[in-house]
Amino acid sequence: MLLERGEVMKEKTKDNQSKGTQSTQSTQYSQSKKNNKFNALLAGLACLLTSGLVIFSAYANLGYDLEIGLPSDRRIMADRRVENIVATEENRRLAQEAAYRLEPVRERDERVRDWIEIDIEEFFQDADRLRAEWVIFNTAPPPIEPDSNIDSADNVDFDENYAEDIPVPVVPDQRDFAFRIPMSSTSSEILLTMDAGAFIEFQNKVYEVVGATLERGIVNVGEIELHALRTEINNLDINADTRELSFEIISTFLRPNLIENEEETAAARERRAQEYEVIYFLQGQTIVDQGAIVSEEAFAVLNELGLLRSASETNIIPEIGLIGIVIAAFAIIISYFKLFYKNLDTFGRKEGLVLFTIYLITVFVTLGVSSLPYFAVPILVATLLIAILINGELALILNLFITVICALIYGGDIRFLLFFIITGSFIALLSTYTTERSKIIFAGIISSFINFSVAIIVMFVFDRRYQLDSLYFALGSGAMGMVSVVLAMGTLPIWEVTFGIITPIKLLDLANPNNPLLRRLTIEAPGTYHHSLIVANLSETAAYDIGANPSLARVGAYYHDVGKLKHPGYFFENQVGPNPHDDMNPRSSVHVIISHITFGLQLASEYRMPNQVKDIIAQHHGNTLIKFFYFKAKSQSGDEEIPVDDYRYNFPKPQTKEAAIVMLADTVEAAVRSKLNTVKDSSEIEAFVRELVKDKQDDGQLSECPLTLKDMEIIINSFLRVFRGMYHERIPYPKQEDTSDKK
Numbered sequence: 001m002l003l004e005r006g007e008v009m010k011e012k013t014k015d016n017q018s019k020g021t022q023s024t025q026s027t028q029y030s031q032s033k034k035n036n037k038f039n040a041l042l043a044g045l046a047c048l049l050t051s052g053l054v055i056f057s058a059y060a061n062l063g064y065d066l067e068i069g070l071p072s073d074r075r076i077m078a079d080r081r082v083e084n085i086v087a088t089e090e091n092r093r094l095a096q097e098a099a100y101r102l103e104p105v106r107e108r109d110e111r112v113r114d115w116i117e118i119d120i121e122e123f124f125q126d127a128d129r130l131r132a133e134w135v136i137f138n139t140a141p142p143p144i145e146p147d148s149n150i151d152s153a154d155n156v157d158f159d160e161n162y163a164e165d166i167p168v169p170v171v172p173d174q175r176d177f178a179f180r181i182p183m184s185s186t187s188s189e190i191l192l193t194m195d196a197g198a199f200i201e202f203q204n205k206v207y208e209v210v211g212a213t214l215e216r217g218i219v220n221v222g223e224i225e226l227h228a229l230r231t232e233i234n235n236l237d238i239n240a241d242t243r244e245l246s247f248e249i250i251s252t253f254l255r256p257n258l259i260e261n262e263e264e265t266a267a268a269r270e271r272r273a274q275e276y277e278v279i280y281f282l283q284g285q286t287i288v289d290q291g292a293i294v295s296e297e298a299f300a301v302l303n304e305l306g307l308l309r310s311a312s313e314t315n316i317i318p319e320i321g322l323i324g325i326v327i328a329a330f331a332i333i334i335s336y337f338k339l340f341y342k343n344l345d346t347f348g349r350k351e352g353l354v355l356f357t358i359y360l361i362t363v364f365v366t367l368g369v370s371s372l373p374y375f376a377v378p379i380l381v382a383t384l385l386i387a388i389l390i391n392g393e394l395a396l397i398l399n400l401f402i403t404v405i406c407a408l409i410y411g412g413d414i415r416f417l418l419f420f421i422i423t424g425s426f427i428a429l430l431s432t433y434t435t436e437r438s439k440i441i442f443a444g445i446i447s448s449f450i451n452f453s454v455a456i457i458v459m460f461v462f463d464r465r466y467q468l469d470s471l472y473f474a475l476g477s478g479a480m481g482m483v484s485v486v487l488a489m490g491t492l493p494i495w496e497v498t499f500g501i502i503t504p505i506k507l508l509d510l511a512n513p514n515n516p517l518l519r520r521l522t523i524e525a526p527g528t529y530h531h532s533l534i535v536a537n538l539s540e541t542a543a544y545d546i547g548a549n550p551s552l553a554r555v556g557a558y559y560h561d562v563g564k565l566k567h568p569g570y571f572f573e574n575q576v577g578p579n580p581h582d583d584m585n586p587r588s589s590v591h592v593i594i595s596h597i598t599f600g601l602q603l604a605s606e607y608r609m610p611n612q613v614k615d616i617i618a619q620h621h622g623n624t625l626i627k628f629f630y631f632k633a634k635s636q637s638g639d640e641e642i643p644v645d646d647y648r649y650n651f652p653k654p655q656t657k658e659a660a661i662v663m664l665a666d667t668v669e670a671a672v673r674s675k676l677n678t679v680k681d682s683s684e685i686e687a688f689v690r691e692l693v694k695d696k697q698d699d700g701q702l703s704e705c706p707l708t709l710k711d712m713e714i715i716i717n718s719f720l721r722v723f724r725g726m727y728h729e730r731i732p733y734p735k736q737e738d739t740s741d742k743k
């Protein structure tokens with residue numbers, strides 16, 4: 001009968017078990033992809049809506065409707081120091097004009113003197129040749145005078161052609177004695193007829209004038225320079241014609257020797273162009289008075305301040321900056337989740353909570369910005385909720401960015417920013433006192449005191465004096481501290497149910513023995529319930545010692561074997577009579593044993609258990625080999641090869657410290673309980689526990705959880721401490737003193 005029931009159970013559970021266990025990871029992955037897509041859509045939508053709220057709140061400033069040339073209907077003063085664009089631009093224009101008129105930077109080119117002197121020297125050499133030719137040409141034999149005593153007609157044979165052979169003196173312009181430069185006939189005659197000594201002296205004076213002129217510097221050979229040259233020549237002790245000759249020669253060969261340095265000139269002009277005064281309107285200075293005509297200058301300043309309607313409508317730069325800040329805030333928060341929340345299932349819910357919180361607070365601030373004092377903004381409520389539902393570290397980050405975004409909505413108020421950064425940081429740290437109901441009032445009182453103190457401090461910094469209105473504001477801030485704690489704790493169940501996030505208070509409810517599922521376990525599987533209680537004690541102690549979540553470890557241990565409710569009689573701790581596995585083949589027994597995880601997950605879903613508890617149920621065996629039935633199958637198979645994977649759990653290995661602790665506690669408790677009747681002292685228990693833990697490590701079951709070697713040693717010592725307290729009557733300690741009389 002038992003065999004038949006085992007075979008029937010095998011047939012019923014075989015297909016479901018194999019499908020359920022083999023598809024668990026793929027189902028989780030598929031769900032994770034859905035969560036990621038949903039959260040990406042949610043993040044984009046929240047970012048878009050938040051950007052819109054920020055832009056169309058304080059920055060939807062209609063501005064003043066003013067026109068140049070018409071009177072202003074109000075007095076407008078500068079709310080900050082701002083440049084007077086028109087006046088500054090005029091100064092800039094004048095500076096540029098002065099730079100344009102600036103004389104170029106010039107450098108003396110020493111080569112020019114050599115070039116001029118070479119040209120003049122060549123000219124004088126040519127002139128000297130012409131002068132020699134001139135002398136030869138104009139030199140002839142003297143004419144023969146006729147003797148008066150001789151009768152020329154009778155005594156001399158007169159050659160009629162003789163007169164033609166006698167040279168006749170001519171003037172210079174009658175012959176082609178051309179110089180290398182254009183010269184007047186007078187200057188040419190002076191130069192040709194000058195005696196040798198005068199010619200040499202003339203050359204020296206020319207070189208002297210050239211040297212003096214070049215020493216003075218020549219920018220260009222124009223009227224000014226030629227006038228200066230003529231003045232220099234007039235100072236020479238020579239006659240007027242020779243002075244003109246000197247001017248003709250020197251002016252012909254003269255060239256500039258001061259050359260412009262373009263780079264230095266450009267740099268000098270650039271420096272001069274930058275030498276202008278920037279004109280400012282100071283904070284509080286009147287830009288345009290009521291009834292005054294709006295000048296172009298005043299209009300430009302108001303436009304720069306963004307106070308004009310046309311400026312607010314056309315200037316999109318502030319909006320671009322605001323969108324950038326919002327995107328950066330969302331990117332940092334999402335990146336934080338990606339880095340520190342690798343469990344994709346819980347990632348989606350927590351990310352959704354954060355994004356929804358940001359948008360909800362932004363909407364509230366936008367709607368109440370004109371009517372509420374900023375201490376009434378529920379940023380502290382959001383910060384406290386995130387600290388309780390997720391953790392304080394994320395709450396600090398979220399508080400910072402919500403404060404920045406809401407401060408922008410409030411027009412960039414620095415008081416708003418300082419108040420909520422300080423108070424939000426404190427309330428995130430105070431969240432540790434809200435896990436116990438008895439300390440909630442204490443946390444509210446501390447929060448009120450902090451709010452009041454920060455409001456007073458901000459008043460002292462910015463008002464610089466005591467004001468009664470500021471005191472009222474500080475009192476309101478203090479009251480809001482208590483209200484924030486009450487609102488957060490009062491609405492906590494709503495957030496837990498909506499986003500499926502487990503909290504310490506939720507864990508306390510799950511640990512209540514009156515919980516329906518625990519009551520079922522107590523009645524239908526009392527052995528499993530007792531086993532779960534001991535595992536819970538072991539898990540909570542170990543989790544507390546290594547800094548994990550002891551409440552989650554205890555609750556996970558309570559429910560880790562809840563799947564045994566389906567067939568409690570097939571598990572040893574619930575058996576009263578014969579063991580049904582004795583008449584079943586090992587393969588069927590394994591399917592029944594493994595099915596308690598699948599059924600446990602089904603029950604956890606039916607009773608709406610948190611995902612963290614479901615994870616512990618799914619992971620507390622990992623892919624451990626069920627050795628008893630594996631070796632039983634091998635002993636019955638003879639030479640037939642038995643696939644090891646058929647006798648392993650097919651579920652994820654522990655991913656968290658809490659899941660790993662429950663796995664070790666589950667293994668150790670069952671094994672130690674089976675050894676109690678055979679052990680002699682505590683040393684055997686310790687050796688056995690260490691062997692069991694090492695076996696899990698060697699099998700790779702702890703390879704995906706964040707436990708360290710130090711954590712493992714602490715966990716072992718925690719287990720041993722619990723075992724000594726539970727089984728002290730069964731374990732004979734050597735040299736144990738009788739303390740019964742001392743009680």
